[in-house]
Amino acid sequence: MSAAAIPVEQIKTITMSIYRYDPTVDEKPYMQDLVVEIPTDKDIMVLDALHLAKQQEPSLSYRRSCREGVCGSDGMNINGKNGLACVTPLSEVLKRNKITLRPMPGLPVVRDLIVDMKQFFDQLEKVKPYLITKSDSPDIERKQTPEDREELDGLYECILCGCCSTSCPSFWWNPDKFLGPAALLQSWRFIADTRDEATEERLDDLEDAFSLYRCHGIMNCVSVCPKGLNPTEAISNIRNKLLTREKN
Amino acid sequence: MLVNEVINAKDLPVMEFDGIIVGGGGAGMRASLQLAESGLNTAVISKVFPTRSHTVSAQGGITCAIQSDDPDDDWRWHMFDTVKGSDYIGDQEAIEYMCSEGPKAVFELEHMGLPFSRTEEGRIYQRPFGGQSKDYGKGGQATRTCAAADRTGHSLLHTLYQANLKAGTNFLNEWFAVDLVLNTDDAVVGVIAFKIETGEIYYIKSKATVLATGGAGRIYSSTTNALINSGDGIGMALRAGMPVQDIEMWQFHPTGIHGAGTLVTEGCRGEGGYLLNKDGERFMERYAPNAKDLASRDVVARSMALEILEGRGCGPNADHIFLRLDHLGPEVVHKRLPGITELSKTFAGVDPAVQPIPVVPTCHYMMGGIPTNINGQVISVENGEDKIVDGLFAAGEVACVSVHGGNRLGGNSLLDLVVFGRAAGLYIEESMKQGVEMKNASVDDIDKALERLNKLNASTQGEQVSILKEKMQQNMQNNFGVFRRGDLMEKGIEELSHTRDEVDNMFLQDKSATFNTARIEALEMQNLFEVAEATAITANERKESRGAHARDDHPERDDDNWLKHSIYYAETKEVSKRDVNYRPKTVQAFQPMVRSY
Ligand SMILES: Cc1cc2nc3c(=O)[nH]c(=O)nc-3n(C[C@H](O)[C@H](O)[C@H](O)COP(=O)(O)OP(=O)(O)OC[C@H]3O[C@@H](n4cnc5c(N)ncnc54)[C@H](O)[C@@H]3O)c2cc1C
Ligand code: SF4
Ligand code: SF4
Numbered sequence A: 001m002s003a004a005a006i007p008v009e010q011i012k013t014i015t016m017s018i019y020r021y022d023p024t025v026d027e028k029p030y031m032q033d034l035v036v037e038i039p040t041d042k043d044i045m046v047l048d049a050l051h052l053a054k055q056q057e058p059s060l061s062y063r064r065s066c067r068e069g070v071c072g073s074d075g076m077n078i079n080g081k082n083g084l085a086c087v088t089p090l091s092e093v094l095k096r097n098k099i100t101l102r103p104m105p106g107l108p109v110v111r112d113l114i115v116d117m118k119q120f121f122d123q124l125e126k127v128k129p130y131l132i133t134k135s136d137s138p139d140i141e142r143k144q145t146p147e148d149r150e151e152l153d154g155l156y157e158c159i160l161c162g163c164c165s166t167s168c169p170s171f172w173w174n175p176d177k178f179l180g181p182a183a184l185l186q187s188w189r190f191i192a193d194t195r196d197e198a199t200e201e202r203l204d205d206l207e208d209a210f211s212l213y214r215c216h217g218i219m220n221c222v223s224v225c226p227k228g229l230n231p232t233e234a235i236s237n238i239r240n241k242l243l244t245r246e247k248n
Numbered sequence B: 001m002l003v004n005e006v007i008n009a010k011d012l013p014v015m016e017f018d019g020i021i022v023g024g025g026g027a028g029m030r031a032s033l034q035l036a037e038s039g040l041n042t043a044v045i046s047k048v049f050p051t052r053s054h055t056v057s058a059q060g061g062i063t064c065a066i067q068s069d070d071p072d073d074d075w076r077w078h079m080f081d082t083v084k085g086s087d088y089i090g091d092q093e094a095i096e097y098m099c100s101e102g103p104k105a106v107f108e109l110e111h112m113g114l115p116f117s118r119t120e121e122g123r124i125y126q127r128p129f130g131g132q133s134k135d136y137g138k139g140g141q142a143t144r145t146c147a148a149a150d151r152t153g154h155s156l157l158h159t160l161y162q163a164n165l166k167a168g169t170n171f172l173n174e175w176f177a178v179d180l181v182l183n184t185d186d187a188v189v190g191v192i193a194f195k196i197e198t199g200e201i202y203y204i205k206s207k208a209t210v211l212a213t214g215g216a217g218r219i220y221s222s223t224t225n226a227l228i229n230s231g232d233g234i235g236m237a238l239r240a241g242m243p244v245q246d247i248e249m250w251q252f253h254p255t256g257i258h259g260a261g262t263l264v265t266e267g268c269r270g271e272g273g274y275l276l277n278k279d280g281e282r283f284m285e286r287y288a289p290n291a292k293d294l295a296s297r298d299v300v301a302r303s304m305a306l307e308i309l310e311g312r313g314c315g316p317n318a319d320h321i322f323l324r325l326d327h328l329g330p331e332v333v334h335k336r337l338p339g340i341t342e343l344s345k346t347f348a349g350v351d352p353a354v355q356p357i358p359v360v361p362t363c364h365y366m367m368g369g370i371p372t373n374i375n376g377q378v379i380s381v382e383n384g385e386d387k388i389v390d391g392l393f394a395a396g397e398v399a400c401v402s403v404h405g406g407n408r409l410g411g412n413s414l415l416d417l418v419v420f421g422r423a424a425g426l427y428i429e430e431s432m433k434q435g436v437e438m439k440n441a442s443v444d445d446i447d448k449a450l451e452r453l454n455k456l457n458a459s460t461q462g463e464q465v466s467i468l469k470e471k472m473q474q475n476m477q478n479n480f481g482v483f484r485r486g487d488l489m490e491k492g493i494e495e496l497s498h499t500r501d502e503v504d505n506m507f508l509q510d511k512s513a514t515f516n517t518a519r520i521e522a523l524e525m526q527n528l529f530e531v532a533e534a535t536a537i538t539a540n541e542r543k544e545s546r547g548a549h550a551r552d553d554h555p556e557r558d559d560d561n562w563l564k565h566s567i568y569y570a571e572t573k574e575v576s577k578r579d580v581n582y583r584p585k586t587v588q589a590f591q592p593m594v595r596s597y
């Protein structure tokens, strides 16, 4: 969409205050205020507004792909809260015609709104986020009842956007030791899957003091997840499972 | 060596692999899984983290005769439907292979952990989709599309990523492939690619290069496709002198959300939803008395466009159609279509369990692509003869094997990805076992592949990417849409030819080496433009109506002249014809019939 295509009477201007940093050019990060013309006849998403800003300032950098909230590319900090730019209506976040965008906190900034997600994905890989089976596969599919399959609802939908882990204080302090809400949600996704045959190993891996137990139930993760998932609940499910295992 | 310097082939660092796969979508990751499991030294190059690939957006499902809903279902019926759906220019050997191998590929996905929805018997849940029949069109609607709620693509892509992690695949994530390296023997010997984060650039050398770069829906201004769907593989192939096949065949999906372009799946109609015009009429009953709302996509899209053209569209501007779901009840809508509920609320402001969704036909899928055989080997056509291109493979939406012909059936793309991603992997694995030598490229060969990048880096003036893109998208939308007409297409082609120069010489203002999205958008724009031009010229050349290609000035299908694939080369901008394969191995070929639903 270009601003030029919109009739003048349907335009208003907003200020987008955006975190800028290109390590090859800038000594240190700074906030840049861009005045952007947006249409008034319809609501647009924060991502659309970013596109308009980028037409003015082509060097402005951010990730995006699906523009419909399913790929997890454009997690960012919008007025202090993590979310996906592509499914956040501008009207919901404009405050006195202004919006402030920063990269997700806690991870190194690569450039502008783009963070280095390595730490996040390293933690994910630690939970062995794949189905582990030991018995032979049948010629057709493995059977699973609709009820057992329902256990995966609220878990398998994670889009790995990072909004949760980068709003979790425990992850900020110990990003290499505490696995973080996203990875733990995936851990539970496989423990909860009746087809998986590695529950014991998975639980063994989580028993140290940090991986799981650094979660203090602050629930930041739940309040920001754009898919409405509940990592805190997954974490407490894993805890319960560990507890009952100890008792037996 | 950084991407923003003047890049000389002789200083360029080299990485070497047995096989590289450009693309981490469904097709790419199915191929890479095969190769990683066979212990070959392979890498996946993807411009986005793999789970951000467009496959993640696929909703409705993967069509396959796994005999869950109907124990008597038969892959041959699926084959019949697919041939008919293709309007008889799908290659029957390839369709036979896809439909018969399909169940194996789908069960493999389940074994990897794909969280399919389930039936009461614990089997994979299947839903009806458009163009599906039992008993070769004589037994009524079939129920053949395997689904994980309405998040099948997400589930499939994440599952494949997980399986690749388990198999230890090398991932070059957020790397951008610029161009193919072709040596003087016309063998493809790898690609030029750079790491987006740092700008480090390499010649990535390999014995086998697989293009799995997906579609190019962004040539149109209104599309269901992700922003990254810029046809990079098509651009690379055309510039390297390879052809594209049936590239004029673009599917317009009946139900893109009005204004936003985001898709709501055909599964909505599969679950019992239907379309209404402004008079509240279920108009599909008129156009397709038997299949009604589940007629083939091209048929439904045209019917909707006609309703709108004839003044029966909904809304104040009479410019859309309503998709009704509320009669299914909130239970079905929320359980079977949770993603649709979310998208409708976000992008149309309606809860489909209560109100109808405003929809319009929207560019969705590229049936054409780089021609390949069923092993994924790329084919070039010389003097009317097929010739295999040494070292180059293609799979997924970028390829044209061709199982979709003039019109793809819903759910057949995901099947295409896993069946032919796997087939390419199997073929490469087998040929590597037999021994394939690494071929070399000269400094000149590599310099040639660097030309485009160097030119962009040297640019000091020229047009902006965003302006060129918008111009092209409007042109394609207006002149090469659901209905096409010779005079408008001529005008569109003329306009493109004026833009060509600007696209080749556009201005890159931001020369930073660090995560430079402006550079990427510029490179993508050049690829989009190759696809747009190929589409425009070929569409104008095919003087008939077939599948998704509907011409007002040639309204009939012309089997005498056009029961053929189109073949286009960028160098000459000429269109030729290639025979359609009517030689399946185990069944009799299905002969062209009048196509009614
Ligand atoms: C909204 C929507 C819903 C759909 N629903 C269904 C459905 O229900 N069923 C069905 O069968 N089909 C469906 N389709 C179609 C199907 O999803 C796509 O055809 C399919 O996912 C394409 O997969 P692919 O692997 O070929 O490419 P993609 O998934 O698009 O992947 C392309 C890959 O190539 C990489 N890449 C591209 N260019 C470069 C480059 N220059 N350098 C490095 N990497 C590059 C990308 O990073 C990406 O990893 C749907 C399509 C859309 C748009
Ligand atoms: S609940 Fe646990 S995981 Fe979630 S934000 Fe708080 S500490 Fe982090
Ligand atoms: S749990 Fe939610 S917030 Fe966290 S990565 Fe997954 S989708 Fe994003």
Ligand code: FES
Pocket (backbone or CB within 6 Å): A063, A064, A065, A066, A067, A068, A069, A070, A071, A072, A073, A074, A075, A084, A085, A086, A087
């Ligand atoms: S762009 Fe894909 S989630 Fe926002």
